[in-house]
Amino acid sequence: MQTLEQTSRRNFMKIAAAASGGLFLGFNWTNSTALPVVVDAKSIAAGNINFNSYLSIGTDNIITIVSPNPEIGQGIKTAFPMVVAEELDADWKQVKTVQGNLDTGIFERQVTGGSGAVPHSWERLRKAGATARHLLVEAAAAKWNVPAAELTTENGEVLHKTSGKSATYGELAEAASKLTAPTEVKLKNEKDFKLIGQSVRNVDNHNIATGKPLFGLDFYKEGMLFALIQRPKAFGLKLKSVDSAAAKAMPGIVDVVTFENSVAVVGKSTWQVKKAKDALKIEYEKAAELESTADHNRIFSQLMDNGEATVRRKDGDVEAAFKSAAKVIKAEYQCPFLPHSPLEPMNFFAHVREDGVELVGPTQTPERARTEVAKITGIAPEKITVEITRQGGGFGRRLSADFVIEAAHVSKLVKAPVKVVWTREDDMTGGTYRPAVRYRFEAALDKSGTLIGYKLRGVGMNSGNSTREDNFPSGSVDNLLIDSVEHKSPITTGPWRAPITNFLAYAEQSFLDEVAEAAGKDPVAFRLELLEKAKKSPVNAVKYDVDRMIAVVKMAAEKSNWGKKKGVYQGFSVYFSHRSYVAQVGEIVMQKGKPVLKNVIAAVDCGIVINQSGSLQQVRGGVVDGLGHAMYGNMTFKDGAPDQTNFNGFRLIRMNEIPEVDVHFVNNGISPTGLGEPALPPAGAAMANAFYKATKQRLRNQPFVNEEAFKGIS
Amino acid sequence: MALFKLLINNRAYDADVERDTPLLWVLRDNLGLVGTKYGCGIAQCGACTVHLDGKAVRSCVLPVSAVGKAKVTTIEGLSEKGDHPVQQAWDEVDVAQCGYCQAGQIMTAAALLKEKPKPTEEEIVSTMSGNICRCGTYHRIREAVKVAASKTN
Numbered sequence: 028m029q030t031l032e033q034t035s036r037r038n039f040m041k042i043a044a045a046a047s048g049g050l051f052l053g054f055n056w057t058n059s060t061a062l063p064v065v066v067d068a069k070s071i072a073a074g075n076i077n078f079n080s081y082l083s084i085g086t087d088n089i090i091t092i093v094s095p096n097p098e099i100g101q102g103i104k105t106a107f108p109m110v111v112a113e114e115l116d117a118d119w120k121q122v123k124t125v126q127g128n129l130d131t132g133i134f135e136r137q138v139t140g141g142s143g144a145v146p147h148s149w150e151r152l153r154k155a156g157a158t159a160r161h162l163l164v165e166a167a168a169a170k171w172n173v174p175a176a177e178l179t180t181e182n183g184e185v186l187h188k189t190s191g192k193s194a195t196y197g198e199l200a201e202a203a204s205k206l207t208a209p210t211e212v213k214l215k216n217e218k219d220f221k222l223i224g225q226s227v228r229n230v231d232n233h234n235i236a237t238g239k240p241l242f243g244l245d246f247y248k249e250g251m252l253f254a255l256i257q258r259p260k261a262f263g264l265k266l267k268s269v270d271s272a273a274a275k276a277m278p279g280i281v282d283v284v285t286f287e288n289s290v291a292v293v294g295k296s297t298w299q300v301k302k303a304k305d306a307l308k309i310e311y312e313k314a315a316e317l318e319s320t321a322d323h324n325r326i327f328s329q330l331m332d333n334g335e336a337t338v339r340r341k342d343g344d345v346e347a348a349f350k351s352a353a354k355v356i357k358a359e360y361q362c363p364f365l366p367h368s369p370l371e372p373m374n375f376f377a378h379v380r381e382d383g384v385e386l387v388g389p390t391q392t393p394e395r396a397r398t399e400v401a402k403i404t405g406i407a408p409e410k411i412t413v414e415i416t417r418q419g420g421g422f423g424r425r426l427s428a429d430f431v432i433e434a435a436h437v438s439k440l441v442k443a444p445v446k447v448v449w450t451r452e453d454d455m456t457g458g459t460y461r462p463a464v465r466y467r468f469e470a471a472l473d474k475s476g477t478l479i480g481y482k483l484r485g486v487g488m489n490s491g492n493s494t495r496e497d498n499f500p501s502g503s504v505d506n507l508l509i510d511s512v513e514h515k516s517p518i519t520t521g522p523w524r525a526p527i528t529n530f531l532a533y534a535e536q537s538f539l540d541e542v543a544e545a546a547g548k549d550p551v552a553f554r555l556e557l558l559e560k561a562k563k564s565p566v567n568a569v570k571y572d573v574d575r576m577i578a579v580v581k582m583a584a585e586k587s588n589w590g591k592k593k594g595v596y597q598g599f600s601v602y603f604s605h606r607s608y609v610a611q612v613g614e615i616v617m618q619k620g621k622p623v624l625k626n627v628i629a630a631v632d633c634g635i636v637i638n639q640s641g642s643l644q645q646v647r648g649g650v651v652d653g654l655g656h657a658m659y660g661n662m663t664f665k666d667g668a669p670d671q672t673n674f675n676g677f678r679l680i681r682m683n684e685i686p687e688v689d690v691h692f693v694n695n696g697i698s699p700t701g702l703g704e705p706a707l708p709p710a711g712a713a714m715a716n717a718f719y720k721a722t723k724q725r726l727r728n729q730p731f732v733n734e735e736a737f738k739g740i741s
Numbered sequence: 742m743a744l745f746k747l748l749i750n751n752r753a754y755d756a757d758v759e760r761d762t763p764l765l766w767v768l769r770d771n772l773g774l775v776g777t778k779y780g781c782g783i784a785q786c787g788a789c790t791v792h793l794d795g796k797a798v799r800s801c802v803l804p805v806s807a808v809g810k811a812k813v814t815t816i817e818g819l820s821e822k823g824d825h826p827v828q829q830a831w832d833e834v835d836v837a838q839c840g841y842c843q844a845g846q847i848m849t850a851a852a853l854l855k856e857k858p859k860p861t862e863e864e865i866v867s868t869m870s871g872n873i874c875r876c877g878t879y880h881r882i883r884e885a886v887k888v889a890a891s892k893t894n
């Protein structure tokens with residue numbers, strides 16, 4: 028049993044009271060052994076609860092479902108309640124969704140990242156809905172004195188068909204709240220889903236379209252000060268001295284404080300603080316290498332040939348295979364660092380008091396935020412509350428807690444409630460980038476064009492393992508060696524939407540196209556041949572579902588009419604990542620002598636699609652994101668300082684640059700496997716491979732705009 | 742500091758700020774109208790779009806001293822009940838992903854439709870390409886502008 032800390036207990040009390048007289052069901056969506064429980068004020072006050080989410084059915088017939096995960100645009104604030112409502116047989120119109128931003132101590136997996144939110148909780152959300160339904164049916168059975176087996180539920184009502192009796196959930200809620208939750212409930216057959224699989228509009232649409240204060244940057248509290256922080260202008264520098272006299276004298280400025288290598292200007296409004304920040308006179312000194320992009324290119328080459336590599340996977344005898352090969356294909360692919368650029372820049376509110384800390388803002392990892400703030404303030408974690416706001420995109424950036432820590436530092440130093448705001452320039456130059464990586468692929472073909480040997484070396488900047496050694500084509504090649512080398516750079520890196528695979532998929536799927544061509548095979552046929560091999564005679568561990576992968580390959584080929592369109596240059600790509608399978612066909616046509624990407628056809632297997640509307644956007648958005656960064660995204664450095672500081676230098680894809688994206692979901696009844704990331708990785712190669720067909724030029728480096736072959740196109 | 746009298750969403754506001762303060766920050770920090778968003782501060786993304794006498798402008802680069810007597814409309818005042826045809830279309834098409842850019846997108850689209858109630862596809866694309874959506878909801882933005890245009894007569 029977990030004990031709720033005071034503040035959240037009070038919160039739950041409030042909620043329970045709000046659901047006065049109704050049914051209040053607590054459930055634990057992170058713990059597979061915890062059972063849903065009927066909660067009353069007494070059990071909450073006693074602190075004997077083991078739930079981190081709840082649904083309530085009020086006597087007013089309003090059903091409230093909490094969505095405990097941070098909403099960054101992946102749509103779970105809508106999808107989670109849909110799953111509960113499905114098993115409950117609720118009328119969607121009665122359902123009110125609230126963001127469960129009240130606690131971290133008990134919301135164990137309150138994290139958005141790795142496309143994990145939905146797969147993580149599918150079963151538990153369903154059980155919660157089914158349990159509530161069971162209780163309502165029991166209550167009706169007792170009321171009407173009929174066997175529960177004779178009752179059905181529909182649209183928020185319990186029905187007794189034989190007698191024609193019916194009651195709304197609201198009418199039954201009070202009686203249901205006196206019952207004990209069953210230890211086992213039957214879940215629906217997936218075929219009977221009514222709500223899951225429909226298009227349900229985002230529950231926050233109205234608030235978004237009318238400009239309601241939803242986001243972290245919108246948060247305001249009486250007496251709150253604004254802070255902007257000057258961080259070292261280059262990676263590898265540290266603070267030497269600060270002259271803040273001029274800044275302090277400017278209007279609206281309350282204080283200038285220093286911590287670690289940061290100087291924070293604190294004042295009454297963002298603009299005043301920004302101007303004062305520009306007036307700071309700071310000297311830095313060198314603490315590490317000040318790396319430039321030219322250095323990175325040199326380091327890549329050095330480490331590729333002579334680096335000390337960590338072997339990630341080894342199957343068969345690669346050297347022998349390459350010696351006996353009839354043909355060897357070799358190519359290198361490279362990508363730059365990338366900032367995340369969520370449209371809402373980093374920001375966080377902190378109020379550090381003697382007896383506790385209040386934290387409010389957009390974070391994907393409230394638990395980490397709390398732990399880190401406990402460390403720097405010395406205040407016990409249970410006295411730290413984290414309230415999560417809606418988040419203007421994350422793309423992995425809000426998994427870090429640096430901006431939360433900053434807010435805590437500043438609030439502690441100035442002894443006031445403070446919101447730390449990052450300007451776009453701060454956000455873009457502030458680090459935790461997608462690491463720059465170079466890959467070298469080598470393939471050995473025998474006389475018949477069979478892939479007998481495969482080598483991949485990844486060299487990455489602070490990337491750890493820059494490969495995903497068990498992903499396709501591993502398992503389909505007899506002799507294989509995958510290793511990686513890491514360079515430790517002072518430029519900071521972190522997870523970026525679809526970590527590693529956001530570039531690896533492009534490189535691998537482009538290279539496989541090169542291999543298929545060398546083997547004289549159709550790109551789709553070649554991939555299917557490899558997959559058949561992985562299925563019939565797998566080489567050591569195969570950690571992807573070969574059949575699911577084959578299914579999306581075939582579906583994308585069929586839906587795109589692969590190889591049969593006149594005047595259209597098609598490129599193929601397929602990838603398994605983050606538990607889901609996505610194949611894409613890019614279609615280029617020549618317009619005025621220039622290749623233009625017109626369409627992307629995507630076949631997606633993410634298991635059961637909960638919300639059609641949200642899922643469709645996840646795939647389209649993922650493709651647009653993947654293409655945009657592949658084409659334009661570039662972050663370069665001079666002496667440790669980023670060259671690109673805002674959207675004038677760093678180019679993001681715009682409406683006039685997108686292809687149509689045609690999405691097809693595989694319907695296989697498998698539990699949802701997540702969709703926030705998997706559509707992104709294959710996009711770059713679908714385009715690059717189509718581009719090759721149209722121009723006979725390979726795009727081996729991102730961003731494409733800097734490639735010779737791409738000049739004059741965009 | 743100087744006192745500026747502003748007419749925003751048909752309401753009079755006073756703001757005591759420096760002359761060079763961008764309208765965006767006056768709205769957000771001084772007047773509590775946070776529907777208008779900050780994305781870049783250099784007129785690149787369109788998140789801060791408001792209407793000045795009905796025309797779309799980027800409030801992040803508009804000093805408050807340049808507003809004068811012009812009527813300012815922000816997302817909060819686009820319609821009384823949030824039922825402007827563009828707002829309705831945004832819900833119908835389910836445009837928003839994270840939602841952060843959408844106030845700016847809506848204001849840009851509303852200004853376009855005011856000037857050109859039946860824009861061509863090219864006109865929609867060229868106008869809306871000034872606004873960044875990091876989540877890549879462009880297909881739906883384009884569709885929603887068309888839906889809104891079909892609703893306005």
Ligand code: FES
Pocket residue numbers: 778779780781782783784785786787788789790799800801802
């Ligand atoms: S914030 Fe004004 S255009 Fe980006």
Ligand code: FES
Pocket residue numbers: 100370419420837838839840841842843873874875876877878
């Ligand atoms: S919906 Fe997220 S930036 Fe547009």
